[in-house]
Amino acid sequence: MNVGIIGLGLMGGSLAKALKKYALATKIYGYARSEKTKKEILELNLVDEIATIDTIKEKCDLIVLAMPVDNIIAFFPNLLDIKDDTTIMDLGSTKEFIIKNIPHTIRTNFVAAHPMCGNEKFGPKAAMDNLYEGKTIVLCDLEANDDLHKNRVITLFQEIGMRLVMMNAHDHDVHACYMSHLPHAISYSLANTVMGHEDPKSIIALAAGGFRDMSRIAKSSPDMWTDIFRQNRDNLLDSIELFNKQMSDVKKMVEDEDYEKLKEWMHKATSLHEIL
Numbered sequence: 001m002n003v004g005i006i007g008l009g010l011m012g013g014s015l016a017k018a019l020k021k022y023a024l025a026t027k028i029y030g031y032a033r034s035e036k037t038k039k040e041i042l043e044l045n046l047v048d049e050i051a052t053i054d055t056i057k058e059k060c061d062l063i064v065l066a067m068p069v070d071n072i073i074a075f076f077p078n079l080l081d082i083k084d085d086t087t088i089m090d091l092g093s094t095k096e097f098i099i100k101n102i103p104h105t106i107r108t109n110f111v112a113a114h115p116m117c118g119n120e121k122f123g124p125k126a127a128m129d130n131l132y133e134g135k136t137i138v139l140c141d142l143e144a145n146d147d148l149h150k151n152r153v154i155t156l157f158q159e160i161g162m163r164l165v166m167m168n169a170h171d172h173d174v175h176a177c178y179m180s181h182l183p184h185a186i187s188y189s190l191a192n193t194v195m196g197h198e199d200p201k202s203i204i205a206l207a208a209g210g211f212r213d214m215s216r217i218a219k220s221s222p223d224m225w226t227d228i229f230r231q232n233r234d235n236l237l238d239s240i241e242l243f244n245k246q247m248s249d250v251k252k253m254v255e256d257e258d259y260e261k262l263k264e265w266m267h268k269a270t271s272l273h274e275i276l
């Protein structure tokens with residue numbers, strides 16, 4: 001099968017590497033907008049050929065949309081004339097808004113996927129070996145897909161060694177909010193809190209595991225995360241409200257010097273480690 005990847009950053013570039021490693025594609029085509037990115041992608045040997053959108057539509061059995069979530073939606077008009085047997089798949093971190101915006105004529109071709117793996121790096125240089133192996137891939141609303149498209153995507157991720165989880169898009173967005181989007185909001189908030197208070201020298205000198213762990217994802221791409229927060233706005237607002245309640249609870253316990261209650265509250269939180 002020929003595969004075309006639109007957006008060759010961390011996720012698209014790493015998928016290209018996995019396709020090569022497991023010999024899952026006859027040929028990998030890549031599409032990028034700028035000459036600089038095209039050159040970078042070829043230098044990194046991520047794809048076999050940089051191609052136009054028309055060539056990708058003509059040659060590819062599977063087209064992967066691996067760009068920020070608003071750009072995925074903006075790209076749909078380019079795909080209205082794909083062949084019936086061409087599969088489209090996205091890797092976006094949100095699902096409900098993307099699925100609502102798929103033109104109905106290509107709905108059966110479009111498989112909504114969200115790999116639960118990644119890191120804070122971005123751009124073609126971030127592409128890495130073995131990003132997907134052993135990780136979870138969430139596939140949403142598969143009942144809307146023709147068997148050909150559904151099975152093509154399922155087989156691909158099974159061959160890479162991913163764990164498949166099927167879910168409806170609404171539930172996905174609620175869970176992805178608590179597992180990923182809220183943690184990013186908290187990490188960005190922590191980074192801004194500390195940077196507004198500490199100078200770079202003390203950050204370098206004193207930052208040990210705790211701050212590094214909590215702030216790592218604050219280095220993630222603002223372009224990517226602004227789109228995610230916009231698309232999952234309602235769930236994010238609900239989760240921030242719950243988080244703020246926890247912050248005011250801890251503030252009150254410390255203010256009141258209610259250390260017994262505080263310890264109980266911390267014990268409850270440590271029980272997360274029985275699950276994770």
Ligand SMILES: NC(=O)c1ccc[n+]([C@@H]2O[C@H](COP(=O)([O-])OP(=O)(O)OC[C@H]3O[C@@H](n4cnc5c(N)ncnc54)[C@H](O)[C@@H]3O)[C@@H](O)[C@H]2O)c1
Pocket residue numbers: 006007008009010011012031032033037066067068069071075091092093094114115116117118119120121122123124126221224228
């Ligand atoms: N980073 C993660 O940990 C992670 C994990 C799971 C899913 N995702 C999702 O995967 C998608 C890609 O994320 P990423 O981390 O690879 O981002 P990235 O910034 O590393 O890569 C995205 C690439 O797409 C390119 N691009 C943007 N718009 C384009 C367009 N219209 N045409 C062609 N190229 C375009 C950018 O130039 C960039 O190279 C996003 O939708 C994101 O929500 C990310």
Ligand SMILES: O=C(O)C(=O)C[C@]1(C(=O)O)C=C[C@H](O)C=C1
Pocket residue numbers: 092093115116117118119120179180181217220
């Ligand atoms: O591990 C990280 O650093 C990530 O940001 C990966 C991560 C997350 O866990 O939040 C980020 C976005 C996703 O859509 C899925 C996974």
